Amino acid sequence: MNNPVLRLENIQKSFGALVASDNISLDLRAGEIHALIGPNGAGKSTLIQQIAGSLAPDHGRISLLGQDISKAGLSQRARLGLARTFQISELALEDSVLQNVLLGVIGASGRVFRFFRNALKDQDNITQANTALSRVGLLEVAQKPVSTLSHGQRRQLEIAIALTLKPKVLLLDEPMAGLGGSGSKALMPLLETLKSEAPILLVEHDMDAVFALADRISVLVYGKLIATGSVAEIRANREVRTAYLGDEA
């Protein structure tokens, strides 16, 4: 059962003397939310970048649905269904919300090199974009420029764009950051329903959210994966308690 959708094997990455990813093996199974936690500087962002393809590991192998994608570039991985959101929003700020989501629809379709079709009037694409926007609750602001959106709305927009890629895997880099308590709560049911469509690798600092949402948790400390397991296992893990709480455990 449960063949992994995404699999990392022995990922190694160093910057000079600093080992950011130390022989990391990890998998993401269908239908789960797998949270990746760890203190600041543990190497979570570096790992996400290597999975997404914006940073090449020194060694190791990454596969998506059994296919080796280690050599694929950023945009190629996206077209294969590896969708990500950013810790710090990466959006076309001057464009409207709808245009940003349409970009995802166009990128996913692979039909970028069309010069005459009006992308803003293509009903098919707009329907797809609107579906994604309504799932994150941004349909009312579709025509506004992204620069007028609040911080929280931008995070939601990032998820909407990721959804247009018909993702096989979602990499969410701190989707709750800066949302505030009520914002986080609003996002949780969405993530719960999304995981059945595409498993989620969730990097998150909001521990309440992590413990409420995650099916499994992996803990990264100084580039090393020190534990992977269910919420209960992680709570009970001695090494994890030491890493987070110091020696008092």
Add this chain to the structure above:
Amino acid sequence: MSAILLAEQVLNGLQSGMMLFLTAAGLTLIFGVMGLINLAHGSLYMVGAFAAAAVAAYTGSFLLALAASIAAAAAAGALVEVLVIRRLYARDHLDQVLATFALILIFSEGTRWIYGSFPLFLNIPPYLSGPITLPGGIQYPLYRLTIIGVGLAVALGLYGLITHTKLGIRIRAGENDREMISALGVDIGKLYTIIFALGAALAGLAGALVGAIQSVQVGMGEPVLILAFVVIVIGGIGSIKGALVGALLVGLTDTLGPLFLPCLFGLFLEPASAATIGASLASMLIYILMAAILVWRPSGLYGVRA
């Protein structure tokens, strides 16, 4: 080709390389510390040359003329920095390119307005004119040799300034972390004006020194500016060491290319077409060199940031 001719051309290459270095050093410093592309740097070179020519004509002293070139270019640089340039630091490269392109138009036409379109002349003083005989029997103009010496002295001086003085420490800090030095209480506006004026002064000096070999005229700054850009791009933008290496590389390529390429093509082409093709390629050689280096190392030989 005789060894003497070759040695002479190598010296010529060093000489033009050294003058390029004077211009390029300011350009690369300004980019390294302030992140600014300054197309008007060539105009400051021109200002230096005109100031020198004017003072030499009035006083007859070459040394006073050189001092005037430094002072005038530094003053013009500081003025432009305060009036225009400091509004551009936070802007993108496109705005910087356009605004400084506008400054070129203003400087060039303004100078033409004042001095007219005819070239001025700056004479080499008697004590520096005439050839001297170097070891090996090479006759070489003393003035050009002096220029090489001045270039070396400035390179050493800059090295000393940056590694051993308080200003140098601040410059290096500015390259690494702008917020930090202003947090430490350094008046960053003043620091930038000083760096800009320093770069301008070096360009102005180069303009005056070269002006004595060539003529002093409007538009003399632009070819040098473009070459200086080639130099700092080859060397890696922001690196003084890169500017020195790049300048010598460009200077030597530019003088030796026209000498060697026609001979090279002469090996397998008839003399007439070898001369034509050789000369055409030689004129493009430094740009080919630059493109090749950038394709090989996208941020130049000693560059760190892209």
Add this chain to the structure above:
Amino acid sequence: MKRETMINAALLLAMIAVPLWAYYAGKPFTITLATKVAILALAGVGLNIALGIGGLVSFGHAAFFGLGGYTMGILASHAQSYSPLFNWPFLFEGSQNMLMIWGVTILVSALAGLIIGLLALRTSGVYFIMLSLAFGQMLYYFAISWPAYGGEDGLSIYVRNGFPGLNTLDPIQFFAICFALLLLALFFTHRLMNSPFGLALNAARQSPLRAATVGVGVFRLRLVALIISAIITGLAGALYADLNRFISPTMLSWQTSGEIMVFVILGGVGRLMGPLAGAALFIILEQVLGPISEYWHIYLGAMLLLVVLFARGGIIGSLAKRDAAHE
């Protein structure tokens, strides 16, 4: 209607009305000026695709402009002297037919755009600016030192090239050809701006990482944009050479690159009609200020400086800035 749409319509109307008026009033020089505006605007439309939409600060568009000019000059000079350009691998003769010249110009500019793009787009930021400049300079010095087509002195073509069914020596007919090409390029740009390609290019200017993350190959995207841009600017170069019946290395110089960039910015970068507004302003300034002062470039410089420092968005941007509030 949006203000920008109204301004655009007014600009196009003026471009039709002024030459027509000049035609009936018997002022051929005014028609020639309007032709120059149309051609420079066309060059700007090309640059605007790379610069305005794609954010590629190309300081070497004179390369394409000049290549277009030289394509025209070389083909026409061979036609004048009845000597073929080459015999091998196939016989290639010169031509004085504009359609043929444009066809070759498109091929040459596209090829130049491809080669320059493949090398220069590996870098970004200042390095891209400088590499594009370097390629322009390379061609400039080549044109100066290569004696076959006039070298430094340039090359004169004695008779303007022909267009089937039209008399190109008649200023108003030549204007019509240039204006028609400009309209075509503007129409193409208009469609492109809202097309999937345009949307992606525009997004990649603001955030290349965002575009790549949704599966858009940014390098290929920019390469294609640069090639399209090169073709349009190249065509403008061929027309400009035809207007003057003369080509020289000046067309390839970095000042030319700078000037094309200046129209686009003065008019409004990234705006559909920005290049037309900018080119018109440039020619008007030249005609109005030129006679008053020989040194009118000072005013041009001052104006450019003010636009960059205080009025970003150029003429069209300043005139249309209330649009956002009205929507």
